[in-house]
Amino acid sequence: MTAPLKSIDGTGDISVLMAGIGREARAAARVLALTPAEQKDRALTAMAAAVRARKAAILAANAEDIAEAKAGGAAKAYLDRLALNEARVEGVAAGIEVVAALKDPVGQVTEAWTRPNGMRVERVRVPLGVIGIIYESRPNVTADAGVLCLKAGNAAILRGGSDSARSSRAIHAALEEGLRAAGLPEAAISLVPTRDRAAVGEMLAGLDGNIDVIVPRGGKGLVARVQAEARVPVFAHLDGNVHVYIDKAASLDMAKTIVLNAKMRRTGVCGAAETLLVDRACAATHLKPLIEMLLDAGCEIRGDKAVQAVDNRVKPASEEDWSTEYLDAIIAAKVVDGIDDAIAHIERYGSHHTDAIITDDQAAADKFLAQVDSAIVLHNASTQFADGGEFGFGAEIGIATGRLHARGPVGAEQLTTFKYRIRGTGQIRP
């Protein structure tokens, strides 16, 4: 059985509570910044073991969350994201072990040079500090986000969705057990112990300088609120309005393979294609096969006049469709006047997330990769590779479309900053 939720909700002083959490996180971050990789990995390994050992308690807590959400009338898809089972708990534990096996980015010297006066300058990776994670009712994020922050030497302040409060707390207890086992402060990963939404506001205000960056994990409503209200930097993307452009020099076979994968492999991920652009110069040969393939695969198509003309199952696209991220088996489709028109369309309607060109013309590919101003640009590969795991990062905390510090998949390395370390032999400035 799990303990009942501490009932400070709405009664305690949230400001005081959150300020205390911020101060303790900062103190923990100072310890973590100097913690050797081996000790962090020992904590992570112990966390994975604790998650497995506490499986029954975690599932019991989750059952209570599920029962409450069901009673509240939650939809099936929502309950599915909230639900844990033996396999998902094992997945949480295995995910922690993946992070334990990653290389520690802290202490890596990314550049080093010697000045004419003999001084040695090194640029070395150090942790960012304290990272606030605001997420919806997906209990696994409690572990995923917490351990990735720890790997990079950061303290994490986790604020999960209210409906998963018991599940998150049960998983968090396993994380704390791992921290204790390795002699690390429990405040290295703290879970906000209240469902009061005022806690989120306090985090967005930065907890008196004790949060260095905030990462929202969840739907657009959450991300939009965080981006609009946060007084500290945010790593996030609001939209993944992802384009695939079929250039006139595209192989039709490759175009079909990639478009099908980019749109239909999983429609709910941020790297899923949302708009198909086809060069007018190859429309006669490429458009109909691509459109019919998608329709036959169960994808709804919203096209411009030229696309509507190839199949009567195509629905007309409205202006709004060009900027819509469907996250569903729907795609907008348009015939464009060559690569410049494609790039202009992406600049106008895109979200600077991920965009791809399919072509056998290297010059066209180079132009697209240079001119499309997105975090990830691809040539002859599926947009669904927009994922930290697929980049080889091992794990990611999300994908960022902002221009500062982190861009694209945010892995352990992107959760660090750097400092300059200078070693001299008595040099003074003339």
Next chain:
Amino acid sequence: MTAPLKSIDGTGDISVLMAGIGREARAAARVLALTPAEQKDRALTAMAAAVRARKAAILAANAEDIAEAKAGGAAKAYLDRLALNEARVEGVAAGIEVVAALKDPVGQVTEAWTRPNGMRVERVRVPLGVIGIIYESRPNVTADAGVLCLKAGNAAILRGGSDSARSSRAIHAALEEGLRAAGLPEAAISLVPTRDRAAVGEMLAGLDGNIDVIVPRGGKGLVARVQAEARVPVFAHLDGNVHVYIDKAASLDMAKTIVLNAKMRRTGVCGAAETLLVDRACAATHLKPLIEMLLDAGCEIRGDKAVQAVDNRVKPASEEDWSTEYLDAIIAAKVVDGIDDAIAHIERYGSHHTDAIITDDQAAADKFLAQVDSAIVLHNASTQFADGGEFGFGAEIGIATGRLHARGPVGAEQLTTFKYRIRGTGQIRP
């Protein structure tokens, strides 16, 4: 003769004016992002020539600014910063040529790897976008900041101090001439054409997303306002409360040489030492020579009891002295109980800018460099090396103490971000 100031001050709609400047800067930034290094350097070279050719006009404009400031009762030091002469104008032109000679950071591939499926992933530097510079009445910043932004492919929106408006405008005209000569849009470097302070507020609000980062250049009042009010990221430092710690294993000769340089070479720079910490274990041998050297060099010393005991010219330090950046021939001095006490003092009172340890003990040096959480940490070298030029960056737009994106001296490289460029041969995600 210079043209009279356009008199939109207080009369036009500043919001509309600034929004237009933002949109034009964004459009220019899109052009600059794709401009080859050669073309940017051609513009820079033409700018330097134009500054030299327009020397008489620039000096005449400056004379009008000086006359107005004098009539307004400006102090001598203020007038000195505002004043141009032939040598200073030549310095502006030469500074532009230094930037022209720098390596273009845009397009540099900083990491590249191949995934098991054969996809090639590259991380490539791209410009940040639009950079807003808010500065005081130092006309040379108009050129220094504008050209460094251009080098890194960014558009710049410059808002200089009102008292240097005519001088800045005359220098800016030379920059525009260089942009035109190279076929680049004039909005690549725009100068806000009004003295109305509301323009600064508009910039701090981000001009509808058309400013990506703001760099304040000036005194603490300006930096504090920008940091408090900006709704976009800021690269800056508020304080440079710089420490030199004399470890028990320090060579006295080296300690004396470095402390004298760190404090007295130039007292007004942000890398100037402001607090001297001496290990109690070497105080008997090192303290008195260091203190007397500084006093004899004309430096006022505000010390704790132990420091006061060595020379009756030492004044008592108050609690406030430990966190004061004097930017003058004054230093706070304290005897500490070893390296841990020194690090704790720096953590408590420091500003995460630049701190140094003097020691012959490599283990103590390593500990200090690891544990002091500042943008720049030095061993056996003067803190006055905290400067982009001294790092070998060629030019800097300032020094940042924030943790995100830029930290330490901000040169052309730090004015870029990156994107991921992926080249495949038809890969799809399983």
